[in-house]
Amino acid sequence: MALSYESVHRKRKGIDLKRLKKSWQLYVIIFLPLAFILLFHYGPMYGIQIAFKEYDVTKGIFGSNWVAWKHFDRFIGSYNFRNIVWNTVSISLYSLVFGLPVPIILAISLNECDSKKYKKFVQTVTYAPHFISMVVMVSMVILALSLNNGIVNNIIAALGGTRINFMSKPEMFKSIYVLSGIWQNMGYSSILYLAVLTGIDPTLYEAAIIDGASRMKKIRHIDLPFLIPTIIIMLILALGQIMNVGFEKIYLMQNKLNLSASETIATYIYKIGIENANFSYSAAIGLFNSVINCVLIVLVNQVARKVSETSLW
Amino acid sequence: MKSRKLFGLVSLLLVLVLLAACTQTPTTTGTGTTGATTTKATTTAGTTTGSTTTSSNLTPAGELPIVKEKVELEILIAASDTVLDYETNGMTKKMEEWTNVHINWTMVADAAESKPLLLASGDYPEVFRISMTPEELSLYGGKGVFIDLTSYIDQYGINMKQMFDYDSSVKRGLTIPGGKIVSLPTYSKTYHMTACNKMWVNRTWLEALDIEVPKTLDDFYNMLVAFKNDDPNGNNTADEVPLTGVDVVSWNSSIPYLMSAFIVTDNTPGRYFVQPYTGAVDVVFDKPEWREGLKYLNKLYAEGLLDAECFTQDSALRRQKVESGVIGATGSNAPSAFAVADSELFKAYDAIPPLVGVSGKQQTAYIPSGMEGTSVGFATITSACENPDVAFRWFDLLYSEETIYDNLFGTEGEQWRKADAGELGINGEPAIWKTLEGFSGVQQNNSWYQTLPTFRRAEWRLGEVAAKPENYYLRAGMETRIYDATTLYEPHYNTNVTPHIIYIDESVASEYADTKTALYDYMYTSTAQFITGGMNPETDWDGYLSELKNIGLEDYLRMTQEALDAVG
Amino acid sequence: MPRAMKIKMSRSDRIFTNVNYLFLTVVLVVIFYPLIIVVSSSFSEPQAVISGKVWLFPVGLNFKGYQAVFRYQKIIMGFVNTIIYTVGGTLFGVSMTLLAAYPLSRRDLYGKGILTFIFTFTMLFSGGLIPSYLLNKALGLVDNRMMLVIAGSMSVYNIIITRTFFRSTLSEEILEATQIDGCDDFNFFLRFVIPLSSTIIAVLVLFIAVGHWNSYQTAIIYIRTESKLPLQIILRNILILSQTAALSGDVSLELAFSGMQDLIKYALIVVASAPILALYPFVQKYFVKGVMIGSLKG
Helix, strand or coil, rough: CCHHHHHHHHHCCCCCCCHHCHHHCCCCHHHHHHHHHHHHHHHHHHHHHHHHHEECCCHHHHCECCCCHHHHHHHHHHCHHHHHHHHHHHHHHHHHHHHCCHHHHHHHHHHHCCCCCCCCCCCHHHHHHHHHCHHHHHHHHHHHHHCCCCHHHHHHHHHHCCCCCCHHHHHHHHHHHHHHHHHHHHHHHHHHHHHHCCCCCHHHHHHHHCCCCCHHHHHHHCCCCHHHHHHHHHHHHHHHCCCCCHHHHHHHHCCCCHHHHHHHHHHHHHHHHHHHHCCHHHHHHHHHHHHHHHHHHHHHHHHHHCCCCCCCC | HHHHHHHHHHHHHHHHHHHHHHCCCCCCCCCCCCCCCCCCCCCCCCCCCCCCCCCCCCCCCCCCCEEEEEEEEEEECCCCCCEECCCCCCHHHHHHHHHHHEEEEEEEEEEEHHHHHHHHHCCCCCCCEEEEEEHHHHHHHHCCCCCCCCCHHHHHHHHHHHHHHHHHHHHHHCCCCCCEEEEEEEEEHHHHHHHCCEEEEEEHHHHHHHHCCCCEEEHHHHHHHHHHHHHCCCCCCCCCCCECCCCCCCCCHHHHHHHHCCCCCCCCCCEECCCCCCCCCCCCCCHHHHHHHHHHHHHHCCCCCCCCCCCCCCCCHHHHHHHHCCCCEEEEEEEHHHCCCCCHHHHHHHEEEECEEECCCCCCCCCCCCCCCCCCCCCECCCCCCCCCHHHHHHHHHHHCHHHHHHHCEEECCCEEEEECCCECCCCCCEEEEECCCCCCCEEECCCCCCCCEEEEEECCEEEEEEEEEEECCCCHHHHHEEEEEEEEEEEECCCCCCCCCCCCHHHHHHHHHHHHHHHHHHHHHHHHHHHHCCCCCCHHHHHHHHHHCCCHHHHHHHHHCCCHHCC | CCCCCHHHHHHHHHHHHHHHHHHHHHHHHHHHHHHHHHHHHHHCHHHHCCCCCCCCCCCCCCCCCHHHHCCCHHHHHHHHHHHHHHHHHHHHHHHHHHHHHHHHCCCCCCCCHHHHHHHHHHHCCCCCCCHHHHHHCCCCCCCCCHHHHHHCCCCCCHHHHHHHHHHHHHHHHHHHHHHHHHCHHHHHHHHHHHHHHHHHHHHHHHHHHHHHHHCCCHHHHHCCHHHCCCCCHHHHHHHHHHHHHHHHCCCHHHHHHCCCCHHHHHHHHHHHHHHCCHHHHHHCCCCCCCCCCCCCCC
């Protein structure tokens, strides 16, 4: 029985029991993960209401007082609101724009490497920095950028330039953040793309060579099309995380001179949190972030659906 | 069919895994965790938690053991590399012998991260040995999550009352709004911490250039200029960094020391109140004297006398510079913070006295030490505790003079000894005690070191046998060295300061938190910019002041004042 | 083919190959050099490390850094725990991910939109830490090793990329062909999908294993017994202790670590990552050639 267009896309009112029955085995297969998600992720979902309440541990989540938008007003009305939201979003976008292509390029480059040994060596080395803990990573960055002895400034001086006090300049903060992130993660992020590229049928390459295609052409016409679905999905997923800039690295890289560029939502919550343990407030901010993430991911997904075959849903 | 069987097997396996996960009972014994559900409140606010069931089991106040029949007590504590294993620790065994109370230790991997969750989820141990902030004490103490200890203190608090007598600020600092005392502090009056913003100068450089110890701001300036230009480290390279520091205002910053010559500046983050305390709360960073100080500091920076990286580097980088022999002076609590123990550079620095300020006198900040915001809520007894009176007496015992050596070090003759006649302490008085060779506060199992409450008087701390004079500049002599450094500052500080522990009323807590955070972020950034030249103390000062006002400086002062007045 | 054209192509290919090698070498140096410094520093004299004298090779080769780290006896215990959690968690997580991703990849799954939504919604919204903690507590997962095995094992992110992989590799023609032969979904899954998926399974193993290896948040929240702590927590505590000595003003603590902070830091990186680094070359062998669509076409 071939699957006809209609049998897959026909819309019917109500539940089509016949078609449901056909998929019963698939439902059995997905049963465990589904149960897991329902239990562990939807079970606690009622906690979202904390954002609209004044959480009081002695009253519990259900018993706490309803305050509607109070926490959201507090956040949106806070002194630095615009700045920290802007920092968060711009850091995310900046990371995405530069961070997405680099692993792809690296994967393609590795795939084109003829020497197996060299390829393996480079792969293992580039994947290693991912395991350096954030605390150590940031201290390495600060050391490398230090004014008089840091390697970056030493190179600049050797080339005849003036030394730069990198960490003191707000305008450099985001670049340092993004570039060090690329350094640390490009190898690890390229693994997925490399897996895809490795899986491409070699006969396609052979056919291309016979047709007289150069390597560049080969990349453009074979490699990239195969990578596109993965790239699109990664892009959508990344945009769906746009408000979630990690706390630790920013906090460690912050100093009093670059605060205007380095204060993000996560570090702000942390600082306020020290003063009073207000779960409702951080829950509200979290919900604020989630809603923005959601809107963005739905938008981008719609665009992806129109423009390509790949989309999240 | 075969595939179905296989499939069924795999599913069964996974289901078994999940079931195993959910039905395994946790191995910790929480003798009092009532594991609150979301709807039921575990606390019985207002109910007297002094259980009467154990009163017949209790021995009279002051006697040991504490109970006739063994009682169990659960204490939640953070895993640390200080103590190897609380269960088998030497002090644990001794305390059980003395008090007849068996401790069940529940461990968390990271106190700071677990604490909010434990508090918010209602999952309370009988005793928290995790530091609570004043805000948490006020909030949860007010709700009865941390029980009121006042009646126990009256009945059984023999040693704690001695602490109150010794330092009158303790009782005041412990009392939360509403008059209750809900926490057990740790108290350690550390003489050398009372003057945290000391300036350490490279003695060998002073000698090499034949300069005297600077007395005034101008002297200091001239010294830095000489450091920069006259090659004091003798290597024919102009690599000297005359003055460095870490961060804007911290224990390791050079700013507070110099700023104090203009207006006395405490170097503790968040505590920039005018000293001495007049009864009216005020801050230092909007005053004309502060502005003058900024101009002076900016001059140092502009002329390359102050390290361009002082606001961006961390301790590690500063240490690297010091050890490379290029640093002339730096602010710090002690040389152990900026140099490697026993190195040549470690020995090279001496503290210098406070400079003569614009008032014509030497002036410096006083930091109370003893009980701070970090130690006021050191331990708390929760409403989940079955025998709070026993728990209280157990802790009170730790404040006594008899248990202090076992608590901190271990056994006499093994980890510590009493001083011999004729031995002198750090303060030059007859000594009281000394730790023995091989004692370390890291990775040991003889004592609790500093992880449980203690009551250490200043004189007791200074009663440690002083190091031999030949070791003065080595690690063994550190305590003596920083004692001597502090004596340079003591004559010039005023101990009347704004109380450190401030309980903000719950109704304004959010506004206070928001305002304070925004205020200090702006103040730090501006200060750093004034000094580095991003902002000009001449032209941008008024804009700075009006922005402070805009953020809510007056509200901040008002709320702080109200909080202080409420306690009285 | 005209000879002229042939030569032209190989030249452009040669340029490409050279540029490619150059690029890879630059990347290698930029990443490898700091790592060499880290490793060399971990084997050097403390004094040399502090004054920044290590620039390529160890200065004063010794093992003091490692001795300092391994003096922490809890490390062995941490290692064992982490291996348990990683192996268990990877088995569990990979299975669950495959079980979820396959049905979602089938275009003929009735209700797949709803199912996909149910999964992806959780990437955006969550109830928060408190309700999760209470739920897990009620299920008996506090201070339970199982918690560290199952937590974070099934991430929707992994499910999505697996689903993408399935959609790219498993064409409908293969499915139909087997269905004609009477193969049902269970059969197809076990006898075709799994064997054809060694690449994505390898990727999942790597991602999930690494996730477990590096994790510490869950342990911080749920573990109450020291003997169950994973390696990362132990290492993190050592690092924090040695670093905060300078911040705490605790002079005796500062002295205890004096000079060793940097050395310990570098030795820790090596200890923390060496075992898992070995995993990648191993896993990479399973990246199979030619699984992408085209296996039925000519």
